Amino acid sequence: MNFKNMSVVFTGVGGQGVILASDLLSEVALIHGMDVKKAEVHGMAQRGGSVISYVKFGNKIFSPLVEKRSADILCSFEPLEAIRYIDFIKEDGFVITNTVKNFPLTAIFGKIPYPDNPIELLYKFTSKVYEIDALKIALEIKSPNVVNVVLLGAISKLLPFSDDEWFRAIQKKVKAKFVEVNKQAFSKGKEAISF
């Protein structure tokens, strides 16, 4: 099989489910028969801090890290975190960001305020910026915890995997009692966006 190498960068705030999202993407790439690597850092950044996770898949992947200005997709769970890591996106890459803001304490006490129009700042790096209120969608199915899978559903439209492959990945990585709600979240996220 000949696959195109792709890289996706997930960013967000510790506790938002960034790691599960990147795990699911890695799993679906494996199911599809690709080589896949992903990288992130645990520990200090466990809660409340800025989180970044890289996933790369295709024929053969060497470094698990994504180079600056090379990511095909930047999927951010929080607008400020999209800005923080925007230099990973390649020129014509897709930025998909959740619109729900999470104010860091430093925005209250520090000298730099939270930007008024965070999304606008992203356009300097790529024209393909897409917003999604993933929390609203998650709350439609009464599950604020599936924001991550809503976003995954949204970016799935840019990726070469079938729904069946995605659902198999969810089945494998998510606790049995949450599988259904995650599948729903995935489908809702997919419906919510068009590129």
Added chain:
Amino acid sequence: MSKEILSGNEAIARGAYEAGVAFASAYPGTPSTEILENISKYKEIYSEWSPNEKVAYEVAYGAALAGVRALAAMKHVGVNVAADPLMTSVYTGINAGMVLVSADDPGMHSSQNEQDNRRFAYFAKMPCLEPSDSQEAKDFLKLAFEISEQFDTPVMLRVTTRVCHSKSIVELGEREDVPYREYKKDFVKYCMLPSSARVRRVELEKRLSKLRDYSNSTPINRIEMNDLDIGIITNGISYQHSKEAFPNASVLKIGMSNPLPDKMIKEFAKKVKKLYVVEELEPYMEEQIKMMGIEVMGKEVIPNIGELTPDIVRNAILGKSVAFEVPKIPLRPPILCPGCPHRGFFAVASKLNLTVLGDIGCYTLGAYEPLSAIETCLCMGAAISQAVGFAKAYKGPKKNRIVAAIGDSTFIHSGITPLIDAVYNKANVVVCILDNETTAMTGHQEHPGTGRTLMGESTVKLDLESLCRAIGVPHVRVVNPNNLKATEKALREELSFDGTSVIIFRAPCIVRDKSVWKKPLMVVNEKCAACGSCFKIGCPAITKDKSGKATVNPILCVGCGVCVQICKASGSEKCKNVSIGYCSDICSQICRFSALVEKEE
């Protein structure tokens, strides 16, 4: 055989299982923690959290002498703690195989320094293997046990954060049936009196020479000939970055970095036009290669600080630099969780203007604004020892305002001996043990004070109060740090006491123990005087609205009540409409629009 996506740490655990390891020990520390957590899932392997890395190394060494394959895992700075037994264990050698996994943290994602532990392997004259992905992490661990037994030496498997925490595809194997090796008394080999040590010292050099031959022939050191213009000698994760940056370059991949394969390096150097060493941190290989008289570029272009990435490697070698300007935005450092019991202690420490000598754990985050309470952080256990030094030497204006703050797991790791020092040498110190009943920072591991083992058994629970009293601490008391009045009273009283005192601030970690969660709080808008007092406790659940008044995010708030005590206007009240963990309609509106939470009359 089936394939799975495993992190390097999961792959090491799998490797331990497949290698027939029967004994594994560790003290938790990022990026190594998940190794033992995953090993503990295999019931064939006895596994334990040891109180510290020295003990972890020694118990594994004991098990290896006693006849089974044993593994000890720790973060890079943990090897400092284990250095004493390590340095001499290479003299005695082992019986059954023994591997030390050293997980280094280039870039200091979660560490106080970025020391390069290949230097330790070299210093100790110990073989060192360096995998570059999860498959190799598993395979190299198994090979490390073979080398250990073949050459009668403990072996270091050196991994880095990007190997530990990156995931890649691994082919699983079966568990090897390793026979028990009977321990035989051998005084000259195992009992390092000077007379024996002198004998073993000679053996050590003989072994090292044989290991060098091995390194020159092992397939984990391999030459990948390609375009001859650029040759790269590289190790570990740097190999992956180099392959990505220069897919057509010739590469000498070093899988065994101590001893280095000198013949192979010389042979490779002859074949390529321009030779580079691409390695993170120290010029460890570079220096040795230069000592062989080989012309090579290394740290002249490759940074010795922080992690490498494919872009850094490419730009360094091609002499380019590409900078992208990201808009200036507020930082988002890790923070104490909403409801964290450490917050109450720090709020009072700030109020009393104390100098808090800190230690290693979640509570080190109390150094950040707005709490700004912790002033020092050096290594495990140093808070108490530093406080003794301060008590004896400090002559500044905050003489009676100095306390040591140390977590429960850190206290057990390395705080007990300095506490003995304090009592023994009559130091006037206040030691605050911030006891959240777990090893929180690394992900809630058990420790001797929790009364449970890594393997999930209940066991004798270390009683910190009794321990401190047995040491001879004259004043020992237990306080709930979420009660600010009691916290302040205890600190004031002990600061005025002339002698060693211990205050155990005990309340469970709210991430681990959700049973202590209460209903979230809310701010009554009309009562809020916008005084800003509650912002000073640095709770992520409290934010400021445009008028400067406080709002509480009910999704984050666990109702600890510290802000209520702080709130001078008593504007916080229990919310009866929102329950935590599940958003009602009201709650969802709050979250979406960041609107003020008004109390329903």
